[in-house]
Each structure stands twice: as structure tokens, then as C-alpha cells.
Amino acid sequence: MATIDTRASGLTKQEPLWKRYVPGHHWRTQDDEFDAAKIGIWLFLATEVLLFSGMFCAYAVFRMLYPEAIAAGSGYLDWRFGGINTVVLLISSFTIAMAIRNVQLNQQKWATINLSITWLCAAGFLAIKFIFEYGPKWAEGKRIGNLFSYPYASTDHEHIWWSIYYMATGVHAAHVLIGMGLIAWLIYRQRKGAYGPTHYTMMEGVGLYWHIVDLVWIFLFPLLYLVH
Amino acid sequence: MTTVDRALDHAHDDHHDVPYLTGKGGPIATVWDWMTTVDHKKIGVMYLFTVLFMFFLGGVAALMLRIELFEPTRQTAAGITGAAFAGGEGSSVGGVGKFYNTVMTLHGAIMVFMFIVPGIPASLGNFFLPLQLGAKDVAFPRLNLASWYVYVFGSFFGVYVILTGGIDTGWTFYTPYSTSTEGQPQVVAMILAVFILGFSSIFTGLNFIVTVHKLRAPGMGWFDMPLFIWAIYATSIIQVLATPVIGVTFLLMLFERLFQIGIFDPGLGGDPVLYQHFFWFYSHPVVYVxxxxxxxxxxxxxxxxxxxxxxxxxxxxxxxxxxxxxxxxxxxxxxxxxxxxxxxxxxxxxxxxxxxxxxxxxxxxxxxxxxxxxxxxxxxxxxxxxxxxxxxxxxxxxxxxxxxxxxxxxxxxxxxxxxxxxxxxxxxxxxxxxxxxxxxxxxxxxxxxxxxxxxxxxxxxxxxxxxxxxxxxxxxxxxxxxxxxxxxxxxxxxxxxxxxxxxxxxxxxxxxxxxxxxxxxxRAGQNPWGGLTLEWETDPIPLEHNFRHEPIVKHGPYDFESVVPPGCDEKDFPLPPQDEVRTVH
Structure with a gap:
């Protein structure tokens, strides 16, 4: 499987990688392999939704148990940073969708540009998150669990708010970081000519993953920043 | 996408037409071949042996419990097992109770998470699901191998816990006991073990669902599939939809243990019943896994x-x-x-x-x-x-x-x-x-x-x-x-x-x-029981690519009254007179 079988398509090494792609030995057609990969990714996205559903569930329960702590905690967040980050992620979702369209049309240069913008948006999201949000809050003692040392907390259970905040946004940030790694890999492979009109499975998969990362944030943003 | 159809049997090198158990030259080459294989049959066999080893460990723990329970108090048990079960009377936690609780937890956790959940799907399922579908492999062979390694990696933490003294939380890890009992590294390691094993479970389940959807042999509709496949398919759905919930639960639990985040610990304002809901939202469906x-x-x-x-x-x-x-x-x-x-x-x-x-x-x-x-x-x-x-x-x-x-x-x-x-x-x-x-x-x-x-x-x-x-x-x-x-x-x-x-x-x-x-x-021959499902159409020991030719399904999996089993003589498996056969399908 690892070796490229040029006999099957009769193409030589001068052709780009995507034209020479041969599906795994157990597939009847390349379309079958593509469809299978897509079903696999969608199932994986379902597991992601369920993973985050635990956080949302915890949020709902503690909002009910300690509404004043959640309201106070939410008040510490600046909606402007959250808003900017939402816009940044939405742009990145658009550009990665465009990049997939670009490889489908074999516009390789535009694909590189769009993928790069996506990567930069992801980096920007994390930069804003760490420099303007995590950093100052951590310095004030608004920390997770037993590290919490903020002296001016107005309610008893404020540390739970911070636990939920850091767990939910932290796990999300980890997903963004993994996404950056995947997108960097896509750029590297795409520059080598691995993706084109007949083969872009990896692009499609990472694209779907990136959309779910975006979508989770779309729910986190109003729940954490906007609702008091 | 354009379709690139390929001849099915093109370019099959000769070395793929040997039974999958045949070694690859020297012993080192053979071991290396097994450790890096993406063949679902080899992965299934490796799973079978690892899972049975875990069954052995869990079984030993069970026997220790039964020895301890032979008497209301522990004279005999203390005599056999030495100091471990001895100790002050009536103490429920600490002393003798602690050791009993530890063995009980190990029995439960090993049997549930390392034996019975992966057990049948990952071993027999891995081996026979593609064979019964008439496929050459599962949909994602490398993910399949990754699943086995993740399983071994996760179990390694479990074995570490056993070797370093165990934990006494019970396999349910109920808070607040699990967040306050002593033995920090062991509890963390066991939670980590279950968290990691979850990935293995998801990989296998996801793989099987896609395989059933996309790799059925020509002529095999959904209702021509053997019922083992239907069962594995239903199992896989549960694995994919329930396991992430235990993932997030144990992630929160890990942080609860390490940083006291206060979500589950009532002493910090947390909600232990929320933990129970999360835990059983996974652990009940998993009973059906x-x-x-x-x-x-x-x-x-x-x-x-x-x-x-x-x-x-x-x-x-x-x-x-x-x-x-x-x-x-x-x-x-x-x-x-x-x-x-x-x-x-x-x-x-x-x-x-x-x-x-x-x-x-x-x-x-x-x-x-x-x-x-x-x-x-x-x-x-x-x-x-x-x-x-x-x-x-x-x-x-x-x-x-x-x-x-x-x-x-x-x-x-x-x-x-x-x-x-x-x-x-x-x-x-x-x-x-x-x-x-x-x-x-x-x-x-x-x-x-x-x-x-x-x-x-x-x-x-x-x-x-x-x-x-x-x-x-x-x-x-x-x-x-x-x-x-x-x-x-x-x-x-x-x-x-x-x-x-x-x-x-x-x-x-x-x-x-x-x-x-x-x-x-x-030697068993191709089809000792006279089965009609596709795995019995393979060689006595299946080839590396399973079938000599891609099978085409022409009869149902259980048409015993009208089909002579593949590889069998009609003398051994006589068909009933055809006029008596009701044609129901």
C-alpha cells in the first residue's frame, strides 16, 4: 500500500501526486474509500459533540445550583475579546472551505493562500485567548481549582465558575492547537501536490473537523460571555 | 470526484497468497511483521490473547476475593495469603478492609474496562466481521492497529496500578471517595487508563460501522448480513456514542483529583450526583456493548x-x-x-x-x-x-x-x-x-x-x-x-x-x-461445521488477503435447506427433499 502503483493508472512520476494516488488495497474504487473516510469523520464529529456535551451539561447544572456565582464569573469576561475571536474563527471556517473548493478546481496557489489564512486565524485565536484573557486572569488569581486565589470573589462558589471556564475553553483550545497541527500538515502536503480534483480526502476531513471546532466555540461564546 | 475503477486482483504479489499465520523468515522478522501488521486477522488474534490475559488477571483477583470470603473473619485467608488479609477486626477502611477493597476494585475495573468491553468485538469481531462481509480488511486498517496499541498502552497503566498497590475506589470511582482516598498516583493512573482505553473502543467501533456500510461483498444487502454483524454494528453505535461521555467524565475527574476543580467534590461545592449521571450514561449503555x-x-x-x-x-x-x-x-x-x-x-x-x-x-x-x-x-x-x-x-x-x-x-x-x-x-x-x-x-x-x-x-x-x-x-x-x-x-x-x-x-x-x-x-479443513457465511469460503487458514477471489453473495447466511456448505460434500450435509422446503426469504 505504501508504494505508489503507477501501473493502475498508467501515469508517470512527472504527474502530480494526486493524479497518481491509488486507494488502499481493500477498496473497490477510490470513491468508496472517499465515502468511507467521510462517514468515519462524521462519526468522529459525533464523538466530539458528545465530549463537549459533558462540559455544557456541567455548565447547566452549576448555573442552576449557583446562579449568582455563574453570573459574577461571567461578568469578569470581556465580550469584545470573545467577539473578536468568534469573528476570527468564522473567517477561518470560510477560508478552509474555500481551500477545499480550490483543490477541487485545481487552483493550487489559492488553496495554499486560503489554508495559510486559516492557520493564521487559528494562531490569532490562541494568541488573543492567552495574551488578553488567560494571562491577565491567571495573574489576578482567577485560576483553576485549588490554584484559585482571587481575593475579591463576591460569591462562595466562584472557583467552580473558573473551573468550568478553564475546562471548557481549555479543551476547546487544545482542539484548536491540534487543528493548527493538522492544517500545517495540509499545507505541507498540498505544496507537494498531494491534493487535487480527484483526491482531497484529507482536506475534506480536516475541513469538517475545523468546522466542529468552530461550532463548539459558537456555543461557548454566548454561554460564557453573553449570558449573565 | 471521478471514479477510478481498478481490476480487483491486479498486481497481487505472490507473498499475499499465503496463510496469514505463516511466518516471515526469521523469528525477529515474524515478530516485527505482527507488531506492524494492519491485517485485521492478526490484530484480532493479538487482541484475543491480550484480552484473555486481562481475563486471567481479573480472574485471579476474583479467586482472592472468594478465598477471603470463605469465612466470616479471615483466619484461613490470612493463612494462605500471608499478611495481606490479616489485620484488625471490623475495620472497614484501612487495614484488612483496604486490601479487600483493593482486590475487589482491581477485579471490577480489569474485568469491565480491559476484558469484557473490548472482549468479543475487538477479538472475534475484528477477525470475522470483514470475513463475513467478504471484505479484504476493515475500512481503516491502520486505525485498527492503533486501537490495539492504545488498548495495550491504557492497560499498561492498569497493570502499573496493580503492581504499585492498587486502588480501593471500586470500579465505579464514585465521588467524593475517589477524590479523597489516599494513593494519588494509582487513582490518577487508573482514571487515565480508562480514559485511554476509551479511545481504543471508539476506534474499533467507528471502524466497524464504516466497514459494514462500505465493504459488504457484491450481492450482500443489509438483510443478507449474518446476525453476528448486526450485533457488532449495534454494539459499535453504542461504543461511538457512549464512550466520549466517559471520556469527558474522567477528564473532569482527573482534574478534580489533581487540581480540586470542585465539579464533583461536594466538599468544594460540587455535585457528586452529576458524576453518577455522567458515569452511568456511559456505563449502562456499555453493558449492552x-x-x-x-x-x-x-x-x-x-x-x-x-x-x-x-x-x-x-x-x-x-x-x-x-x-x-x-x-x-x-x-x-x-x-x-x-x-x-x-x-x-x-x-x-x-x-x-x-x-x-x-x-x-x-x-x-x-x-x-x-x-x-x-x-x-x-x-x-x-x-x-x-x-x-x-x-x-x-x-x-x-x-x-x-x-x-x-x-x-x-x-x-x-x-x-x-x-x-x-x-x-x-x-x-x-x-x-x-x-x-x-x-x-x-x-x-x-x-x-x-x-x-x-x-x-x-x-x-x-x-x-x-x-x-x-x-x-x-x-x-x-x-x-x-x-x-x-x-x-x-x-x-x-x-x-x-x-x-x-x-x-x-x-x-x-x-x-x-x-x-x-x-x-x-487439521480442520475449510469448513468443519458446514457453515454458510462467507468466512467458511476462505482457505483452512485464511490467506493474507482473505479470499482467492472476491466473493459474490448468492444465498442467505442461513439457507441450510437449499445450499450445500462451501468446501463440504453433500454426503455429509444432505439437503432435505426440495418439495418440503418452504421458500421463505
């Missing part, structure tokens, strides 16, 4: 070894999906005492729903046997044991699902006996049926039928003696999880302990039968 593949095996074994078309094929197929669906609605019956009355009533009512698809299966299996040509081989013996034991397990679940009786029976040995009848009498017995049924195909050799039957008899007697007594213990008030008990329970406990050693003896005999078969067993 344990039993559904077992039901799939029973469907196969009963049909093949009674040479009879399965009665109610569609009813059995749909009941698997129904069980998977209902499994997500009943988690609250583990928490009758920690929730409101209305919620408990609703969960109780929903729990009874499970009985419907389960009973549909049992009745269909029994109807299959009617007028069948029953061969009492070891797999068939185990399948019949399953019908008997699983029915006891299922029916004793009803008083536990009813609120009024559960009030008396919960947290007693009745519960212990009930779930062992389902998990052991159901899953392990079916696993044994499946191993014997498919052993000739996996290793190309027959096992010794006489000694296998002796072993199966020992397992059956040992199991019933061990666990039937526990129904009496439970109804008389013996609580579960206790290291000591009052004197009047002594006789029943002693019978139970004796039974557990008969059971262990049965497994030792099985072990020798398997080793004997691997070394000097008679």
Missing part, C-alpha cells in the same frame, strides 16, 4: 450447529438496534436512591422496555432449535448454556428494575449474582462458544472435543454453584462489597467459594485443550 456481540455469536452458533434457518431473522436484527437505542434511556436505574421519585419511576418504566427486544431474541433462538438437526458440539453446548443462564440473568433483572423490590435488593449479593449471570453466564459463555466455533478457522486446527466438553461442564457447574448461592445470600440480606459477614451466611459463602474453584478448574482444562490443539490438533 458487553452483551450484544455475545448475542450475535449465539445467533451464528445456534443456526450452524442445528443446521436450521434462523427463525425471525429480521426480528433478531432489529432487536439488536432496539436494545442499542433503549440502552441510552435507562442509566437512571443505577441511581434510584439518589434522584427524585418521579425520575426513578420513569427510569424504572423505561428499564422494563429492555426486556422486550431481549425476549424477542430468546424466543427466536428457541424457535430456531425446533426441529433442527442439533449437534451437541462444544460451541452448541455453550450456546444452550447461554440460553439457560442468560434467561436467569435477564429475569432476575426485573425485580431489580422494579422500585419496590429494588429497595430491598439493591446493594446486596442479589445484584452481584444478577449481573454475573448476565455478564458471565451471558457474555463469557458466548465468548467461549464463539472461540470454539471459530477456533478451526482462526488457527486451522480442531480442538479435542471430549476434553472441551468436560471443561464446559466444569464451567457450567462451577459457575452455577458460585453464583446461584449468591441469589440466596442477597435475598437474606448479605450486602455486596463487604469483607466480613455474620455467621449465618457462612455455609452459602463456602459453597460459593468451592464453586469458584470448580469454575477456575474448567478454565485450566480449556487452556490445556487450546494449547494441545495449537501443537498437535487435527
Amino acid at each position: 458487553m452483551i450484544l456481540p455475545a448475542m450475535g455469536i449465539i445467533s451464528e452458533v445456534l443456526a450452524v450447529h442445528s443446521r436450521k434457518r434462523l427463525f425471525g431473522y429480521r426480528a433478531i436484527a432489529f432487536s439488536s438496534l432496539a436494545i442499542a437505542a433503549v440502552s441510552f434511556l435507562v442509566w437512571g436505574h443505577h441511581m434510584f436512591t439518589s434522584q427524585g421519585e418521579l425520575a426513578a419511576t420513569i427510569f424504572s418504566a423505561l428499564t422494563f422496555l429492555v426486556a422486550i427486544p431481549t425476549a424477542v431474541k430468546v424466543f427466536n433462538w428457541i424457535a430456531t432449535l425446533y426441529k433442527g438437526s442439533i449437534a451437541l458440539t462444544t460451541p452448541m453446548l455453550y450456546a444452550l448454556q447461554f440460553l439457560f443462564l442468560f434467561s436467569i440473568g435477564g429475569l432476575t433483572g426485573l425485580p431489580l428494575g422494579a422500585l419496590s423490590t429494588d429497595l430491598h435488593l439493591h446493594d446486596s449479593y442479589f445484584v452481584v449474582a444478577h449481573f454475573h449471570y448476565v455478564m458471565f453466564g451471558g457474555t463469557v459463555i458466548a465468548f467461549l462458544a464463539g472461540i470454539h466455533h471459530w477456533w478451526p478457522k482462526m488457527f486451522g486446527r480442531m480442538y479435542n472435543e471430549f476434553w472441551a466438553k468436560i471443561a464446559s461442564g466444569l464451567v457450567f457447574v462451577g459457575f452455577n454453584v458460585t453464583f446461584f448461592t449468591q441469589f440466596f445470600l442477597g435475598t437474606q440480606g448479605m450486602p455486596r462489597r463487604y469483607a466480613s459477614y455474620v455467621d449465618e451466611f457462612t455455609t452459602l459463602h463456602q459453597i460459593s467459594t468451592v464453586g469458584s474453584f470448580v469454575l477456575a478448574l474448567g478454565f485450566v482444562v480449556h487452556l490445556f485443550v487450546f494449547i494441545h490443539s495449537l501443537i498437535v490438533g487435527e
Whole structure:
């Protein structure tokens, strides 16, 4: 499987990688392999939704148990940073969708540009998150669990708010970081000519993953920043 | 996308046309080949051995518990095991109780997370799902290998916990005990182990779902699939949809333990009942991950070894999906005492729903046997044991699902006996049926039928003696999880302990039968039982690419009355006169 079988398509090494792609030995057609990969990714996205559903569930329960702590905690967040980050992620979702369209049309240069913008948006999201949000809050003692040392907390259970905040946004940030790694890999492979009109499975998969990362944030943003 | 069709058998190098068990040159090359293989058959066999090793570890822990429980207090146990069980009387935590709790936790955690959840799907499922579909491999072969490595990596943490003294939280890790008990590295390691094992479970389940959708042989529609595949398919749906929830639960638990984030710990304002909801939202559906593949095996074994078309094929197929669906609605019956009355009533009512698809299966299996040509081989013996034991397990679940009786029976040995009848009498017995049924195909050799039957008899007697007594213990008030008990329970406990050693003896005999078969067993041939599903169309030991030619499905998986089994002589498997055959399909 690892070796490229040029006999099957009769193409030589001068052709780009995507034209020479041969599906795994157990597939009847390349379309079958593509469809299978897509079903696999969608199932994986379902597991992601369920993973985050635990956080949302915890949020709902503690909002009910300690509404004043959640309201106070939410008040510490600046909606402007959250808003900017939402816009940044939405742009990145658009550009990665465009990049997939670009490889489908074999516009390789535009694909590189769009993928790069996506990567930069992801980096920007994390930069804003760490420099303007995590950093100052951590310095004030608004920390997770037993590290919490903020002296001016107005309610008893404020540390739970911070636990939920850091767990939910932290796990999300980890997903963004993994996404950056995947997108960097896509750029590297795409520059080598691995993706084109007949083969872009990896692009499609990472694209779907990136959309779910975006979508989770779309729910986190109003729940954490906007609702008091 | 344009379609690039390829000739199916193009460019197959000769080295793929050898049996998958054939070594690759020297021993190092062979080991390296196995460690890097993406062949679902080899991965299935590797899973089989690792899973059985974990069963051995969990079983040793179980025997230690039974030795300890031989007497109300621990003189004998202390004599056998040395200082471990000795200690001050009556102390529940710390001292002697601590060791008992540790062994009990290891038994539960290993058996649940490292044996019975991955057990059948990852071993027999991995080996036979692609074969029964007529595929060359699972959809994502490398993900499959990754799943095995992740499983081993996760189990490594579990073994680390055993070697460094264990944990005493119980396999449910209920807060606040699990967030406050001593042994920080061990508790963290065990939580991490379960978290990691979850990925392995998701990988396998996801892989199987896609394989069933995309890799069925030409001519195989959904209702031409063997019922084992339907069962594995339903199992995989649960694995994919339930496991992420235990993932996030144990992630939060990990941080609770390391940073006291206060989500589950009531001392910090957290909600321990939220933990219970999260835990059982995974752990109840996962009970059906344990039993559904077992039901799939029973469907196969009963049909093949009674040479009879399965009665109610569609009813059995749909009941698997129904069980998977209902499994997500009943988690609250583990928490009758920690929730409101209305919620408990609703969960109780929903729990009874499970009985419907389960009973549909049992009745269909029994109807299959009617007028069948029953061969009492070891797999068939185990399948019949399953019908008997699983029915006891299922029916004793009803008083536990009813609120009024559960009030008396919960947290007693009745519960212990009930779930062992389902998990052991159901899953392990079916696993044994499946191993014997498919052993000739996996290793190309027959096992010794006489000694296998002796072993199966020992397992059956040992199991019933061990666990039937526990129904009496439970109804008389013996609580579960206790290291000591009052004197009047002594006789029943002693019978139970004796039974557990008969059971262990049965497994030792099985072990020798398997080793004997691997070394000097008679060559099995292509199709020793006369099965009609596609795995019996492969060579005696399947080739690396499974089939010599891609199979085309022309008959149903259970058309015994009209099809001569592949690789068999009509003399050995005579067909009934065709005018008597009802043409139902």
C-alpha cells in the first residue's frame, strides 16, 4: 500500500501526486474509500459533540445550583475579546472551505493562500485567548481549582465558575492547537501536490473537523460571555 | 470526484497468497511483521490473547476475593495469603478492609474496562466481521492497529496500578471517595487508563460501522448480513456514542483529583450526583456493548450447529438496534436512591422496555432449535448454556428494575449474582462458544472435543454453584462489597467459594485443550461445521488477503435447506427433499 502503483493508472512520476494516488488495497474504487473516510469523520464529529456535551451539561447544572456565582464569573469576561475571536474563527471556517473548493478546481496557489489564512486565524485565536484573557486572569488569581486565589470573589462558589471556564475553553483550545497541527500538515502536503480534483480526502476531513471546532466555540461564546 | 475503477486482483504479489499465520523468515522478522501488521486477522488474534490475559488477571483477583470470603473473619485467608488479609477486626477502611477493597476494585475495573468491553468485538469481531462481509480488511486498517496499541498502552497503566498497590475506589470511582482516598498516583493512573482505553473502543467501533456500510461483498444487502454483524454494528453505535461521555467524565475527574476543580467534590461545592449521571450514561449503555456481540455469536452458533434457518431473522436484527437505542434511556436505574421519585419511576418504566427486544431474541433462538438437526458440539453446548443462564440473568433483572423490590435488593449479593449471570453466564459463555466455533478457522486446527466438553461442564457447574448461592445470600440480606459477614451466611459463602474453584478448574482444562490443539490438533479443513457465511469460503487458514477471489453473495447466511456448505460434500450435509422446503426469504 505504501508504494505508489503507477501501473493502475498508467501515469508517470512527472504527474502530480494526486493524479497518481491509488486507494488502499481493500477498496473497490477510490470513491468508496472517499465515502468511507467521510462517514468515519462524521462519526468522529459525533464523538466530539458528545465530549463537549459533558462540559455544557456541567455548565447547566452549576448555573442552576449557583446562579449568582455563574453570573459574577461571567461578568469578569470581556465580550469584545470573545467577539473578536468568534469573528476570527468564522473567517477561518470560510477560508478552509474555500481551500477545499480550490483543490477541487485545481487552483493550487489559492488553496495554499486560503489554508495559510486559516492557520493564521487559528494562531490569532490562541494568541488573543492567552495574551488578553488567560494571562491577565491567571495573574489576578482567577485560576483553576485549588490554584484559585482571587481575593475579591463576591460569591462562595466562584472557583467552580473558573473551573468550568478553564475546562471548557481549555479543551476547546487544545482542539484548536491540534487543528493548527493538522492544517500545517495540509499545507505541507498540498505544496507537494498531494491534493487535487480527484483526491482531497484529507482536506475534506480536516475541513469538517475545523468546522466542529468552530461550532463548539459558537456555543461557548454566548454561554460564557453573553449570558449573565 | 471521478471514479477510478481498478481490476480487483491486479498486481497481487505472490507473498499475499499465503496463510496469514505463516511466518516471515526469521523469528525477529515474524515478530516485527505482527507488531506492524494492519491485517485485521492478526490484530484480532493479538487482541484475543491480550484480552484473555486481562481475563486471567481479573480472574485471579476474583479467586482472592472468594478465598477471603470463605469465612466470616479471615483466619484461613490470612493463612494462605500471608499478611495481606490479616489485620484488625471490623475495620472497614484501612487495614484488612483496604486490601479487600483493593482486590475487589482491581477485579471490577480489569474485568469491565480491559476484558469484557473490548472482549468479543475487538477479538472475534475484528477477525470475522470483514470475513463475513467478504471484505479484504476493515475500512481503516491502520486505525485498527492503533486501537490495539492504545488498548495495550491504557492497560499498561492498569497493570502499573496493580503492581504499585492498587486502588480501593471500586470500579465505579464514585465521588467524593475517589477524590479523597489516599494513593494519588494509582487513582490518577487508573482514571487515565480508562480514559485511554476509551479511545481504543471508539476506534474499533467507528471502524466497524464504516466497514459494514462500505465493504459488504457484491450481492450482500443489509438483510443478507449474518446476525453476528448486526450485533457488532449495534454494539459499535453504542461504543461511538457512549464512550466520549466517559471520556469527558474522567477528564473532569482527573482534574478534580489533581487540581480540586470542585465539579464533583461536594466538599468544594460540587455535585457528586452529576458524576453518577455522567458515569452511568456511559456505563449502562456499555453493558449492552458487553452483551450484544455475545448475542450475535449465539445467533451464528445456534443456526450452524442445528443446521436450521434462523427463525425471525429480521426480528433478531432489529432487536439488536432496539436494545442499542433503549440502552441510552435507562442509566437512571443505577441511581434510584439518589434522584427524585418521579425520575426513578420513569427510569424504572423505561428499564422494563429492555426486556422486550431481549425476549424477542430468546424466543427466536428457541424457535430456531425446533426441529433442527442439533449437534451437541462444544460451541452448541455453550450456546444452550447461554440460553439457560442468560434467561436467569435477564429475569432476575426485573425485580431489580422494579422500585419496590429494588429497595430491598439493591446493594446486596442479589445484584452481584444478577449481573454475573448476565455478564458471565451471558457474555463469557458466548465468548467461549464463539472461540470454539471459530477456533478451526482462526488457527486451522480442531480442538479435542471430549476434553472441551468436560471443561464446559466444569464451567457450567462451577459457575452455577458460585453464583446461584449468591441469589440466596442477597435475598437474606448479605450486602455486596463487604469483607466480613455474620455467621449465618457462612455455609452459602463456602459453597460459593468451592464453586469458584470448580469454575477456575474448567478454565485450566480449556487452556490445556487450546494449547494441545495449537501443537498437535487435527487439521480442520475449510469448513468443519458446514457453515454458510462467507468466512467458511476462505482457505483452512485464511490467506493474507482473505479470499482467492472476491466473493459474490448468492444465498442467505442461513439457507441450510437449499445450499450445500462451501468446501463440504453433500454426503455429509444432505439437503432435505426440495418439495418440503418452504421458500421463505
